[in-house]
Amino acid sequence: MATDxxxxxxxxxxxxxTYQQLxxxxxxxxxxxxxxxxxxxxxxxRALDDSLAGSLAHAPTWALxxxxxxxxxxxxxxxxxxxxxxxxDRIAPGHYIDAALRTGPRRPTEQRACTRNFLQxxxxxxxxxxxxxxxxxxxxxxxxxxxxxxxxxxGRSFVHAAASALTDHFLTRLPPQPAAAxxxxxxx
Numbered sequence: 001m002a003t004d005x006x007x008x009x010x011x012x013x014x015x016x017x018t019y020q021q022l023x024x025x026x027x028x029x030x031x032x033x034x035x036x037x038x039x040x041x042x043x044x045x046r047a048l049d050d051s052l053a054g055s056l057a058h059a060p061t062w063a064l065x066x067x068x069x070x071x072x073x074x075x076x077x078x079x080x081x082x083x084x085x086x087x088x089d090r091i092a093p094g095h096y097i098d099a100a101l102r103t104g105p106r107r108p109t110e111q112r113a114c115t116r117n118f119l120q121x122x123x124x125x126x127x128x129x130x131x132x133x134x135x136x137x138x139x140x141x142x143x144x145x146x147x148x149x150x151x152x153x154x155g156r157s158f159v160h161a162a163a164s165a166l167t168d169h170f171l172t173r174l175p176p177q178p179a180a181a182x183x184x185x186x187x188x
Contacts, residue, residue, distance in 0.1 A: 011043035014102040041175050047099040065136050068129035070164035094134030100170035101140040118165035126161045
């Protein structure tokens with residue numbers, strides 16, 4: 001439960017809220033008796049919505065950036081963004097990356113652990129990466145800059161692995177897509 005608390009705190013901070021404010025908004029949306037565990041999923045979706053709204057409202061402050069991601073993560077990212085476009089018309093892969101960077105671990109030890117787990121699942125190496133160019137918020141750029149400086153000894157390959165790990169972590173923890181949004185009509 002302490003991990004959930006830390007994740008909720010991080011998500012609240014990324015949304016510009018306190019932990020208590022985040023829980024109050026969650027409960028206002030889902031009722032006072034809503035399970036706290038659902039707050040994590042709700043907050044991740046709010047972070048994604050916040051990223052989309054921020055990109056539309058503050059477009060001049062969002063800068064282009066080319067990132068290299070694990071090919072599997074990149075394929076999942078693009079597929080998820082394409083499927084979610086049915087509900088969120090202007091959603092793009094960059095919004096997911098932006099939300100992942102803003103809500104991901106901030107401590108270098110947590111970043112290393114997340115990246116290490118990601119790499120271990122892939123045989124301790126990152127395959128040839130795929131390039132994606134996205135617009136990111138100033139906060140996401142700051143998170144990348146901190147990531148680069150905190151792990152300067154790992155070089156660019158570590159930053160690519162870390163960006164892939166954080167994006168994978170975020171995508172994995174989003175709720176599954178509804179059948180209609182995932183391309184299933186329910187007919188045989």
